[in-house]
Amino acid sequence: MKNILLIGGSHGIGLEIAKNLSATHNIIVASRTAEHLGDMNLKHITFDASTDTLDLSALPESLDGFVYCPGSINLKPFKNLKIEQFQEDLEINYIYMVKIFQTILPKLLASPQASVVLFSSVAASTGMPFHSSIAGAKAAVEGFAKAVAAEFAPKIRVNTIAPSITNTPLADKFLNSDVKTERAAERHPLKKVGQPQDIAQMAQFLLSDNASWITGQVFHVDGGMSTLNL
Numbered sequence: 001m002k003n004i005l006l007i008g009g010s011h012g013i014g015l016e017i018a019k020n021l022s023a024t025h026n027i028i029v030a031s032r033t034a035e036h037l038g039d040m041n042l043k044h045i046t047f048d049a050s051t052d053t054l055d056l057s058a059l060p061e062s063l064d065g066f067v068y069c070p071g072s073i074n075l076k077p078f079k080n081l082k083i084e085q086f087q088e089d090l091e092i093n094y095i096y097m098v099k100i101f102q103t104i105l106p107k108l109l110a111s112p113q114a115s116v117v118l119f120s121s122v123a124a125s126t127g128m129p130f131h132s133s134i135a136g137a138k139a140a141v142e143g144f145a146k147a148v149a150a151e152f153a154p155k156i157r158v159n160t161i162a163p164s165i166t167n168t169p170l171a172d173k174f175l176n177s178d179v180k181t182e183r184a185a186e187r188h189p190l191k192k193v194g195q196p197q198d199i200a201q202m203a204q205f206l207l208s209d210n211a212s213w214i215t216g217q218v219f220h221v222d223g224g225m226s227t228l229n230l
Contacts, residue, residue, distance in 0.1 A: 001025050003111075004065035004207060007049060007100060010035050012168030013119075014069035016200035018042060021207070028059060049096040054103050062110035065207045067117045068097040072137075073170055075130045086133050093119075093137040098144065108156050115207045118145050120162040122222040138162070142218055149216035157215035159206050164222035166194035189224030 002025045009018045009029035015036055021027050022040040029037060030047035037044055045058050049070055072092045074085055097118065108114040123131040124138040142160050149158035165171050165184050175181045175193060185192045202221050205211055220226040 002064035002207070003060045003062060004028070004067070005030065005059065005063050005104065006067045006069060007031070007047070007097075008069035009067075010037055010044075012069070012170060013163075013166065013196045013199045013203070014067070016196040017067060017069075017203050020200055020204045025065075026060065030054065049100065050091070054100055056103065056107070059104070059107060061107065063104055063107040063114060064111045065115050065117070066101070066104060066108060067203060067207070068100065069119065070096065071119055071121075071170060072134060073174070074133050075174075076133070077130055078132045081133055086136065089133045089137040090140065093134070094140045094144065097141070101148070109152075111155075113154065113212065114156045115211065116145075116148075116156060116158040117203045117206050118158070118160045120145075120160045120218060122162055122164040122220060122226050124162060125218075125220075126226050145218075146216050153215055157206075157211070159211075159214060159216070160218045161199060161202050161206075162218050162220050162222065162226070163194055163199050164188060164225045166196060166199055168196055187225065188222070189228040189230050192223065194221065194223060 004025050004027050006014050006018055006029045008014045008031050010031040010033055018027055018029055022042045027042040029042055030045040032048050034044045070092055072089050074089050118141050120138040120142045123135040124142055145158045145160045167175055199221055202219055
């Protein structure tokens with residue numbers, strides 16, 4: 001049974017990861033609310049990445065897995081973006097994650113081999129209009145993940161998942177009607193938008209021993225958008 005810390009695991013993809021793993025592993029969810037966690041066999045820590053310092057005493061001596069789920073979707077023309085919005089996206093997607101990674105590093109190193117799963121976006125590698133802020137923040141995540149994967153191998157594996165638009169509360173304003181959902185689906189070679197379970201299953205694999213020879217990779221779970229042009 002692995003000790004796995006999820007930051008932001010009470011909604012969307014994080015919630016699906018918690019559902020998948022809570023029956024077989026020791027899951028700790030650190031999030032602002034425990035909404036939707038229900039009666040799952042896990043531990044919840046009230047935590048806001050923007051203001052709180054993670055209480056190490058609330059965690060086990062070693063961590064075998066770490067997943068950072070918070071993110072943002074801030075899509076605007078570049079000329080309409082203020083520098084504060086770039087800073088906010090960078091903080092939510094990257095800076096807060098780095099702070100937590102540093103805080104829990106000794107616990108990750110105490111594991112025989114820990115697995116870290118971070119989240120990027122298809123926009124970090126595929127040029128898309130109106131994505132300059134989020135693409136920049138997520139590209140920082142990808143670069144960081146490869147650097148620390150090299151630095152801490154073989155003790156810590158670090159991989160990144162880069163989804164396209166996924167049907168989560170974060171993306172609700174882009175998928176809140178049948179017409180919007182259909183248009184989003186048509187942009188993908190597989191003609192559908194992602195579901196939280198699509199991404200959660202990849203995270204579950206990367207956290208498992210079945211992925212013990214995988215590190216420093218970016219996995220594009222994006223309906224083919226990043227590589228296929230139909």
